[in-house]
Amino acid sequence: MEGFNWSDILGNEEKVGQIREMIKSRQFPNAVIFSGLAGIGKKMIAKVAAMSLLCESDNKPCGDCPSCRAFMAASHPDYYYMEPDRSKANPMIKIDQVRALQAEVSLMPVMSDLRMVIIDDAELMNGAAQNCLLKTIEEPSGLSKFILTTSNRSRLLMTLRSRCMIINFERLSEADIARGLDLRNIDNAAEIAVISNGSLGQAIKLAENDGLQIRSDTLDFLESLPKLSIEDIFSKGQSLSTQPKENFREWTNNLQKFLRDLLIVNVDIEKHYYYNRDLRKRLSKLHGQFRDSAVFDMLHETAEIQRRLNSNANLELLIESFFIRLKKSIQK
Numbered sequence: 001m002e003g004f005n006w007s008d009i010l011g012n013e014e015k016v017g018q019i020r021e022m023i024k025s026r027q028f029p030n031a032v033i034f035s036g037l038a039g040i041g042k043k044m045i046a047k048v049a050a051m052s053l054l055c056e057s058d059n060k061p062c063g064d065c066p067s068c069r070a071f072m073a074a075s076h077p078d079y080y081y082m083e084p085d086r087s088k089a090n091p092m093i094k095i096d097q098v099r100a101l102q103a104e105v106s107l108m109p110v111m112s113d114l115r116m117v118i119i120d121d122a123e124l125m126n127g128a129a130q131n132c133l134l135k136t137i138e139e140p141s142g143l144s145k146f147i148l149t150t151s152n153r154s155r156l157l158m159t160l161r162s163r164c165m166i167i168n169f170e171r172l173s174e175a176d177i178a179r180g181l182d183l184r185n186i187d188n189a190a191e192i193a194v195i196s197n198g199s200l201g202q203a204i205k206l207a208e209n210d211g212l213q214i215r216s217d218t219l220d221f222l223e224s225l226p227k228l229s230i231e232d233i234f235s236k237g238q239s240l241s242t243q244p245k246e247n248f249r250e251w252t253n254n255l256q257k258f259l260r261d262l263l264i265v266n267v268d269i270e271k272h273y274y275y276n277r278d279l280r281k282r283l284s285k286l287h288g289q290f291r292d293s294a295v296f297d298m299l300h301e302t303a304e305i306q307r308r309l310n311s312n313a314n315l316e317l318l319i320e321s322f323f324i325r326l327k328k329s330i331q332k
């Protein structure tokens with residue numbers, strides 16, 4: 001079964017090696033924070049670590065002992081997983097959830113000699129919930145181990161952070177992301193990997209939302225902008241406004257990245273500073289068409305439209321006036 005072994009984890013080899021070593025030598029701390037960008041595999045690493053810590057065999061996780069079997073069947077009595085309700089507009093981990101956890105960990109483990117708790121996106125606990133968790137972690141029984149994952153460590157209380165060992169995970173390499181996409185039978189893996197910012201989760205989202213298509217449409221637009229007539233602008237605005245607002249938001253994210261790339265495209269710097277380095281030739285050509293001041297103006301307008309997209313204003317009108325302002329930026 002996939003996702004239940006160390007070999008299923010992509011990237012971060014060194015950190016994963018340290019974690020395995022701590023488990024093997026029984027040095028795994030009582031409370032750990034797995035910190036790093038969203039979509040790089042923190043939760044999967046936490047799960048394999050939890051399964052290993054509960055496993056009864058030497059080669060952890062063996063996938064075969066009663067504990068491992070129960071874990072894989074999602075019925076391990078000593079494993080507790082907590083996450084925010086992501087169906088909500090503002091997902092939160094509520095203090096009631098933490099209190100339920102507190103009651104649970106006060107009991108003796110049933111199957112293993114310890115209890116494993118994973119709290120995913122732990123920064124989505126408010127202060128009261130975090131304080132309640134801190135008390136739970138500090139309970140002296142010592143029979144529970146906690147793994148908190150977070151993509152925004154600064155939102156965890158200092159008191160909580162200082163009580164935990166912190167392990168930072170890095171962005172994934174393009175090769176690892178491409179491999180992760182291949183494993184999921186996703187097309188254009190190598191291309192998507194370039195623009196996924198080191199996050200497999202982001203790459204999967206891009207693939208699901210036609211991210212490459214949106215990106216290509218954005219660059220086509222930017223290239224044609226100097227020649228666009230007002231009629232062209234209205235018809236482009238109309239066609240974009242028939243799509244979901246989220247697609248247009250992604251479109252503006254792409255525009256922002258292209259504009260940032262334009263500012264550095266002719267500067268001799270490390271390639272990883274570019275968002276779209278696979279398109280560097282086209283960008284280099286485009287660079288001659290816009291003055292830097294025009295690019296800055298367009299960046300400003302893009303930030304402004306992203307802010308306005310949060311309102312309930314008519315999307316078509318928003319897009320059209322945005323395009324007209326972009327056009328003005330390059331005519332100044």
Ligand SMILES: [Zn+2]
Nearest residue numbers: 055062065068
């Ligand atoms: Zn086992």
